[in-house]
Amino acid sequence: MKVVTAELAATAVKPEQYPKDGLPEIALAGRSNVGKSSLINRLLQRKSLARTSGEPGKTRTLNFYRVNGELYFVDLPGYGFARVSEETRRQWGAMIERYLTGRPVLKAALHLVDLRHPPASDDVMMREWLRHVGIDSCVVATKADKVPKGRRAAHAKIIREKLGLGEDDPFLIVSAEDGLGRDELWGWIGRKLREK
Ligand code: GTP
Numbered sequence: 116m117k118v119v120t121a122e123l124a125a126t127a128v129k130p131e132q133y134p135k136d137g138l139p140e141i142a143l144a145g146r147s148n149v150g151k152s153s154l155i156n157r158l159l160q161r162k163s164l165a166r167t168s169g170e171p172g173k174t175r176t177l178n179f180y181r182v183n184g185e186l187y188f189v190d191l192p193g194y195g196f197a198r199v200s201e202e203t204r205r206q207w208g209a210m211i212e213r214y215l216t217g218r219p220v221l222k223a224a225l226h227l228v229d230l231r232h233p234p235a236s237d238d239v240m241m242r243e244w245l246r247h248v249g250i251d252s253c254v255v256a257t258k259a260d261k262v263p264k265g266r267r268a269a270h271a272k273i274i275r276e277k278l279g280l281g282e283d284d285p286f287l288i289v290s291a292e293d294g295l296g297r298d299e300l301w302g303w304i305g306r307k308l309r310e311k
């Protein structure tokens with residue numbers, strides 16, 4: 116995918132603030148710090164368009180990145196971040212859920228998990244919830260550069276088992292650091308955009 120233009124077109128905390136031009140959207144969901152914003156930068160080949168941070172809880176609004184005037188990537192706040200108040204977590208959860216359940220132009224979600232670790236219980240919940248509400252998702256295991264090549268398949272197997280992925284359920288291993296998996300992921304996204 117050749118990215119010609121990419122810009123942050125909207126930040127939103129409520130539906131009135133979502134873009135209104137009707138372009139298809141691909142959302143990125145995952146725990147805080149898993150690498151959602153970094154993966155957007157890698158997909159777009161823009162160093163720091165999406166703000167990233169070593170501190171969890173960086174992305175606090177729904178951020179809509181318009182690409183080539185053709186689609187949006189929607190960067191969601193992370194879940195599972197312990198160091199914010201119960202009330203803030205509840206608000207983020209409601210904001211994410213309202214977007215994911217009430218957005219006709221949402222074509223699919225990328226569900227990010229960390230390749231280094233077995234999925235946490237909230238990852239399992241997110242997977243089941245996405246399935247339950249019928250959102251097409253690709254599980255994307257991030258930070259592959261931090262796992263030695265020879266151990267990646269074993270880590271992947273644990274993730275697939277824990278999330279209950281079948282043979283045909285989409286699953287990709289990526290690295291925002293070195294670009295591993297970028298082309299395959301664009302391939303999956305392109306198919307989803309053409310599907311419906
Ligand atoms: P929140 O906005 O807090 O939900 O986090 P996020 O999921 O957007 O994570 P972000 O992209 O900000 O990345 C978190 C940290 O992980 C940053 O320090 C990134 O540099 C690092 N990181 C992200 N992806 C990768 C990767 O593929 N490899 C390596 N080595 N580090 C990564």
Ligand code: MG
Binds near residue numbers: 151153173174
């Ligand atoms: Mg982020």
